[in-house]
Amino acid sequence: MNRYQRWLPISGLLAVVALGLTGLISTPPPIAGAPAADVAQYYARHHVGLEAESLSNGLAMIFLVVFAATFHARVGTIPSLVALVATAIVAACMLIEVAAFQALAYRPNPDPARAALLNDFQSFAFQVTTFPALLFLVAAAVAILSSATLPNWLGLAAVAAAVLQAVSWVSFFAPPGPLAAGAYPDILAFGALLGWLVACSVTMLRRRGGDSPSRYSEARPRLRSQ
Numbered sequence: 001m002n003r004y005q006r007w008l009p010i011s012g013l014l015a016v017v018a019l020g021l022t023g024l025i026s027t028p029p030p031i032a033g034a035p036a037a038d039v040a041q042y043y044a045r046h047h048v049g050l051e052a053e054s055l056s057n058g059l060a061m062i063f064l065v066v067f068a069a070t071f072h073a074r075v076g077t078i079p080s081l082v083a084l085v086a087t088a089i090v091a092a093c094m095l096i097e098v099a100a101f102q103a104l105a106y107r108p109n110p111d112p113a114r115a116a117l118l119n120d121f122q123s124f125a126f127q128v129t130t131f132p133a134l135l136f137l138v139a140a141a142v143a144i145l146s147s148a149t150l151p152n153w154l155g156l157a158a159v160a161a162a163v164l165q166a167v168s169w170v171s172f173f174a175p176p177g178p179l180a181a182g183a184y185p186d187i188l189a190f191g192a193l194l195g196w197l198v199a200c201s202v203t204m205l206r207r208r209g210g211d212s213p214s215r216y217s218e219a220r221p222r223l224r225s226q
Contacts (some may be wrong), residue, residue, distance in 0.1 A: 012201030018060035089132035
């Protein structure tokens with residue numbers, strides 16, 4: 001592993017930073033089912049901020065795909081390949097959501113009914129992202145636990161984050177309110193995914209590509225036989 005590849009896992013941290021900035025640039029949009037007047041007022045007020053947020057989201061998806069490719073290169077198994085494919089689907093869903101954001105931010109005074117429909121669409125696009133995110137986390141957990149390339153606790157943490165992704169599906173059936181799409185269940189599941197990305201990125205940065213426990217364990221019998 002050359003010195004440049006050694007630092008590729010930092011792409012996961014950069015993805016988290018870029019995604020975190022989207023929550024700081026402007027306040028979260030109204031949840032699905034919010035009154036049309038409130039939606040139109042929000043997008044008229046945060047016109048510039050949402051354009052910057054769209055750019056940050058797009059960059060985050062680039063970093064996320066690079067991180068998933070690095071993870072697959074490090075582990076090199078079928079589950080890690082599935083995790084890479086799932087990440088590409090996550091990126092596609094997020095970019096569709098960004099397109100809805102940008103369509104609303106593009107017009108300073110959007111029609112309230114159309115704005116409410118697009119806002120609901122972007123909320124459910126975010127909700128749909130939980131499906132490939134669940135696949136990504138489960139595949140990553142299987143890859144880690146079966147290969148011993150990374151610590152087992154990281155695989156168990158991925159399982160816990162995957163459970164939160166599954167629980168967030170309650171938003172598909174919840175009426176407008178704190179459990180609706182884009183509200184607390186989705187925010188909690190998304191936060192767990194970001195937390196796992198940070199943990200995995202830092203762990204991969206601290207471990208060199210060839211320093212996996214399985215390789216050490218294979219080397220010990222050879223030393224004893226000599």
